[in-house]
Amino acid sequence: MDSTKVLIVDDECAIRDMIRLALEMADFECIEAENIQQAYQLIVDERPSIVLLDWMLPGGSGLELLRRLKREELTGEIPVIMLTAKTTEDNVIHGLDVGADDYITKPFAPRELIARIKALLRRTGSGASVEGSKYQVRDLLLDARSMRVFIREHAVVMGPTEFNLLQFFMSHPERAYTRGQLLDQVWGVNVYIEERTVDVHIRRLRKALQSPWGDYSSVIQTVRGTGYRFSPNATLQLD
Known part of the structure; x- marks a missing residue:
């Protein structure tokens, strides 16, 4: 496969070396940073395909850098996997709420990390072809080829996982899916x-669909006792 650039952000040299060796054996190109200042500069200069970001870093937390990356237009679309020793559910959900695309807890097996990276790159369109399909519900339009979403011809900003969730829902309307089924279909069966x-990602998708040009969040419906369903006929709050 084509070389994909991965930025490893961790203050422990031994961990960076372990990750770099494993990724290079899998044909990834690696660059490294030991703090958030170095990491941000490399992200701006090198534009990596994906960032592996440790939660605890000197000079500021990885969460602080994640907030900055997701806030800025230049870096907001770069996928981020959090590397964390924090295993409580609240901490994990907090990282996802801030904008992380995935997380993996330490210690982890290099093969699992590589699988997570490849799955995330597939979800964001790197290394995979995208069918030239368009899906439309009233004024909501998803263009799979350009990976863009519009409401009344205005672009809607959302993360790559939310985009893939929406594409899956729009291509399978009025069918209820469990969380496990959505994980298999959107994240991949081996992740x-x-x-x-x-x-968390459903909540982020609904928030993205609450645009100034029309609130389409109600098309993502919670099915009690099952999971979620996309309903094109849901009552909308339109201006």
Whole structure:
């Protein structure tokens, strides 16, 4: 496969070396940073395909850098996997709420990390072809080829996972899916992620669909006791 540039951000040299060796054996190109200042400069200068970001860093937390990356237009679309020793559910959900696309807890097996990276790159369109399909519900339009979403011809900003969730929903309307089924369809069957992660991304998708040009969040419906459903006929709050 084509070389994909991965930025490893961790203050422990031994961990960076372990990750770099594993990724280089899998044909990834690696660059490294040991603090958030170095990391931000490399992200701006090198534009990596994906960032592996440790939670605890000197001079500021990885969460602080994540907030900055997701806030700025230049860096907001770069996928981020959090590397964390914080295993409580609240901490994990907090990282996802801030904008992380995935997380993996230490210690982890290099093969699992590589699988997570490849799955995330597939979700963001790197290394995979995208069918030239368009899906439309009233004034909501998803263009799979350009990976853009519009409401009344105005671009809607959302993360790559939310985009892929919306594309899956729009291509399978009026069908209820469990969280496990959504994980398999959107994240991939070989990626082990807690089902609670789906709820976080559903919440982020609904928020993105609450645009000034029309509120389409109600098309993503909660099916009690099952999971979620996309309903094109839902009552909308339109201006």
